[in-house]
Amino acid sequence: MDHSDLRAPAWQLSERARKLTSSAIREILKVTERPEVISFAGGLPSPATFPVAQMREASERILRDAPAAALQYSATEGYLPLREWVAARYSVGGVQIRPTQVLITTGSQQALDLLGKVLICPQSPVLVETPTYLGALQSFSLYEPRYVQVPTDDAGLIPAGLTSELTAGARLLYAQPNFQNPTGRRLSLERRRALAEFAMNAPFPVVEDDPYGALDYAGEPLPTLLSMAPEHIVHLGSFSKVLAPGLRVGYIVAPEELHFKLVQAKQATDLHTPSFTQRIVHEVVKDGFLDRHVPTIRALYRDQCAAMLAALERYMPEGVSWNRPEGGMFIWVSLPAHIDSMKLLEAAVANNVAFVPGAPFYADHPEHNTLRLSFVTVPPAKIDEGVAKLAALVRTHL
């Protein structure tokens, strides 16, 4: 057989597949693998924060004490002791979360896919922040919703903007109240209360995606929406930013009725999250490790965030603005309105510095003069150098 002509057969694809596009972030990451590039583009946590010794001990203990269970098929719902740990962690201040509400997912991204499967029909409205997490847009888009952007200002989502007109027919509202990706914004206590109040009366779930909640620099977390309206919020959590993303372990906390449907969808999707990685996570976190470990991540990111804010202050010309995050991994920058950050990126990559343009984070009507900077994997001296380069390029575009 002649394999010189490797064109694939022209098979007919589904409607949703024809609309699929690759993540701009991922394409950019390929470029930034060159060691000479100072990359503010990554959404990756710093590998310096991975608790390697604890992972080694946990893996060794599990394969010594429970190898058959760790290597066998297991329940779709997830490893029960880990589900119990998650439920207990959220059961504070009079709130009771039950292990029967917890579904372990193959990373938090899978939670978005399962919610899309179970809640979204073609053309049904899905409410999102302006801008919002790009990965959520990609995930939900496979189920062909109609996105509706929720009014948002520098302090995040505006609950008063959730009019009955805007929210009519919606299947879900998707929000990241803590240090949102891409903006780094945190929703105030007052707005959280208003959003929880809204959720209690809405005929659809408010999805609280919370991968960054533990990363508040002052160690003074605001209460979750889940704690304010536990039967009306679908809460997504992840171990990617506080332990290690390569294990792909996250979870959904949801009322049982929805939980049951999510379990059925997950069974059809990948049967269950790997037994071994779930047990590693549980083995590492079960005795309070996160309470000692997370403060070290916070301190690292706080210092690097401060270094980036200082560099922005030092180098950026007038007309450029940014926020001062209280936690998380990102700073959101607005350039003068006529500068397209996608074009700036081309020049930046040619100068060995990278970031993510803001446009892909909008469901609709993107603001092309915005961009996202991540500071978590770059040491302070390199942050200074990279921001100086970027500022010089902005000046040439003024």
Place this chain on the structure above:
Amino acid sequence: MDHSDLRAPAWQLSERARKLTSSAIREILKVTERPEVISFAGGLPSPATFPVAQMREASERILRDAPAAALQYSATEGYLPLREWVAARYSVGGVQIRPTQVLITTGSQQALDLLGKVLICPQSPVLVETPTYLGALQSFSLYEPRYVQVPTDDAGLIPAGLTSELTAGARLLYAQPNFQNPTGRRLSLERRRALAEFAMNAPFPVVEDDPYGALDYAGEPLPTLLSMAPEHIVHLGSFSKVLAPGLRVGYIVAPEELHFKLVQAKQATDLHTPSFTQRIVHEVVKDGFLDRHVPTIRALYRDQCAAMLAALERYMPEGVSWNRPEGGMFIWVSLPAHIDSMKLLEAAVANNVAFVPGAPFYADHPEHNTLRLSFVTVPPAKIDEGVAKLAALVRTHL
């Protein structure tokens, strides 16, 4: 807040979610967790075959030598050395499979979900064997196809039955040519050639799902469809039956054009399969371990299959028939036409023996007098005892 009334809010679900049902197998497995039950219901490989020592060494080496990479986010396509290993394994006899055709999945079940995402539109025809793998029906059903059953006899799928009338408009044909779940049937060389020929002319992919191919008792595998029509077959493989299912590592080999769409769909679905488990698999298999290990699994299953066939011969009354598998994990039993195996199951479970009724494995027009027996996790003495009990119950239903 009063949490005494925990009824979930009546949120509107997607059309597909309303159709979702739980797997009969999974519900039955819950009952069979009682230690006194002799279960022929499981699709689980025997934990006696898990290479625990090798897994421990691999985990230790990876977390010593490459902890940051093993615990960090990684490429959606999968770990390149593992993709290269898969490509090399299928590049035999003049066939060249390229690493760029290989996508690592979170178990083979995820491959089915991704194919559904990328190929199936609501009401588009999907061709399946009669009966077929229940998990594939569950997975594809989320994308709301119209199933078309392909003519099948005791030797499996009949390629001559794939008329242009039957296959018109199809998006894919799904088949398990090796020791099919649930029937244990293996497709003959002649039918493979005819099916590969069909694939070369079909305007849709033939999906060859092959989790059991390595488990032929004589160690004389028949060539894969992939080897016969490498640019026209989508081949699904898994490490679940030859290493351990709890790692959830499988793969799709597909022409690059489809591969690229599958990668985009996977990125939106779970970003990537856990970096750590992919590296464990590669570390264990890279130096030829499977060639030494798989024969031990084959020998175990061959002996237990023989024990079950002997017991069926010894105890079953006239009018009951079954096949004699040449490999895999299952025997397919036909009862006299008037006996409903679902009702038999109720009586069986009350007598502490379990199996899986055949009906859920049919996309349409189920044969209610069929059932699936698995012999892989039950020792021969218990196989004899369980089959004797089952035969006694069949006699009472005659």
